[in-house]
């Protein structure tokens with residue numbers, strides 16, 4: 001099998017990319033495109049805010065330069081009304097822009113989160129083999145939420161600050177180019193400083209997010225395996241491991257905060273240097289009569305307005321870098337392409353009869369460790385084939401290939417003579433029923449769980465399937481019957497009851513092909529009989545591939561395939577293989593010492609196994 005071309009990277013390998021901030025904005029814009037009208041509304045409000053912020057100092061300058069020297073008492077009320085009106089409009093537009101941008105932001109983030117979820121779902125099993133659930137969860141929840149913070153409040157602020165900055169800078173250049181250039185002289189330094197610290201900041205934020213994903217992983221694994229932890233009384237051991245992880249997370253946060261803490265005072269310092277220069281030079285110009293007092297007061301007010309966005313932007317740097325680090329982790333998933341994909345011209349698999357052929361199949365999970373070698377097997381429609389062999393021989397792998405969870409590295413797999421790589425994956429899996437020993441019950445009612453493969457099933461169909469699977473009686477015994485909740489917070493079911501539910505689920509789906517991963521755990525005789533009866537209902541007339549752990553249940557199989565180290569070493573019926581006295585007979589002897597073997601040996605020898 002091909003190894004995943006783009007496995008997710010981890011902290012140590014991370015080198016923050018220069019492009020990720022732009023990529024982040026690009027993707028956010030793509031997702032916000034749909035709401036362009038709202039964005040235009042918000043932009044109009046932002047421009048209005050900038051104009052109003054610009055108008056207020058103008059009124060101050062007018063008061064100082066004209067109203068006061070000319071003793072124009074009549075103008076004072078108008079100036080006051082003007083300032084209050086401008087302030088009212090400013091509040092109104094701030095509210096409008098803030099609401100509209102947060103609306104767009106939340107919408108954008110929602111779309112991004114859904115895109116990410118869909119992309120994760122599309123990944124092949126090799127991706128899930130390599131990636132830890134806690135890590136994926138922290139990317140979908142934690143990292144996306146960090147971006148949410150940027151989009152909902154930060155983007156508004158950034159756009160407002162940038163518009164204000166340019167509007168004021170242009171106006172000031174027009175009023176007094178010398179003074180403005182003097183003031184702007186510190187800005188290249190600011191830019192260089194931001195760039196240098198920004199990248200280091202991002203990798204430290206990245207480390208924070210990686211370590212918090214580790215904390216998530218620990219929680220996810222521990223809480224879902226709480227019984228194991230309690231059974232082995234490993235609480236203090238796990239608590240210590242948890243403390244180590246949270247400490248690493250804390251250390252990473254401390255480092256990241258150090259950068260944040262250096263940042264703001266440095267920006268302030270550079271701002272004050274600029275201000276001192278303006279003040280000295282401006283005062284000198286006033287003294288020499290080149291500039292009015294009103295102009296210098298207004299200029300200083302603009303300077304504050306100009307420095308504000310810079311100060312805000314520098315504070316936001318923290319948020320931007322944190323978001324860029326989060327975005328890098330999101331992008332890694334979005335850039336991961338599944339290796340199991342449909343061909344462009346894939347067609348739906350027609351309703352099948354159920355013949356299966358593995359044609360000289362080789363397979364490896366990791367390219368240097370072969371798992372199946374030249375595996376060749378033909379299964380006739382409506383028959384039962386059992387796979388037996390030592391643990392790790394490759395039995396489950398044979399079944400995984402049929403579900404197209406993985407693709408063979410060589411050879412082909414045909415269903416009804418059609419290469420499964422040529423058909424749409426959903427149409428293949430739609431005709432396949434899997435009854436596995438680790439039964440997954442989802443949060444929902446018993447009915448939802450049975451109807452999982454056929455959501456439009458009627459109540460009658462659900463009940464028929466449950467009856468066929470010997471599950472109806474115990475379901476009825478619950479106070480809420482089919483509507484009883486199951487899953488983490490639902491009714492508690494025994495192992496045998498869960499198995500019967502999963503058989504009912506498969507019966508309702510009515511597939512032509514069944515993969516049955518037999519339970520290893522022995523059940524009590526009554527449950528065993530109920531399950532065997534349910535299974536016989538399920539298997540009747542269908543093609544069935546059984547991964548057999550207990551040889552008692554497969555003696556009626558049409559063919560038994562003995563696998564060792566990924567190759568078939570014997571094939572035949574139960575009787576044929578017992579007579580052959582090979583590996584199957586050994587396995588059988590191990591499970592049932594002295595049973596049948598002697599009896600069969602006394603009969604006429606059967607033809608040799610194929």
Ligand SMILES: Nc1ncnc2c1ncn2[C@@H]1O[C@H](COP(=O)(O)OP(=O)(O)OP(=O)(O)O)[C@@H](O)[C@H]1O
Nearest residue numbers: 129365366371389390391392393394395396397398
């Ligand atoms: N997802 C995986 N990634 C890497 N190696 C795997 C993976 N799944 C199985 N293997 C390896 O492939 C080999 C065959 O595994 P498989 O599960 O098919 O054996 P099995 O015969 O079904 O075993 P068992 O009877 O114990 O369930 C084993 O060596 C196993 O370690």
